[in-house]
Amino acid sequence: MTVHTCHAVGCNEPVDAKLFMCKPHWFTLPSNIREAVWHHYRPGQEKDKRPTLEYLGAARRATTWLEAFRQKKLREWQQHADQNPTLFGF
Numbered sequence: 001m002t003v004h005t006c007h008a009v010g011c012n013e014p015v016d017a018k019l020f021m022c023k024p025h026w027f028t029l030p031s032n033i034r035e036a037v038w039h040h041y042r043p044g045q046e047k048d049k050r051p052t053l054e055y056l057g058a059a060r061r062a063t064t065w066l067e068a069f070r071q072k073k074l075r076e077w078q079q080h081a082d083q084n085p086t087l088f089g090f
């Protein structure tokens with residue numbers, strides 16, 4: 001059996017098969033996106049590997065949102081580092 005991991009881009013955190021993401025990533029998502037994922041989740045889909053198209057759509061929105069959020073944070077951090085070089089020791 002393969003280990004099921006978090007669906008966030010670049011995250012390899014092992015999570016229960018019925019969970020979509022690890023806790024830190026999951027709770028970073030806005031509640032409406034989390035609700036959409038749960039709304040379209042069908043119990044047992046992780047076993048028969050047949051999630052609905054609606055679920056895949058919601059899942060895709062979640063990973064896309066999270067990736068955009070990560071990029072934004074990365075840019076903010078980069079800007080902050082550019083403006084405060086001594087703060088980061090370089």
Ligand SMILES: [Zn+2]
Binds near residue numbers: 006008011012022024
């Ligand atoms: Zn994760």
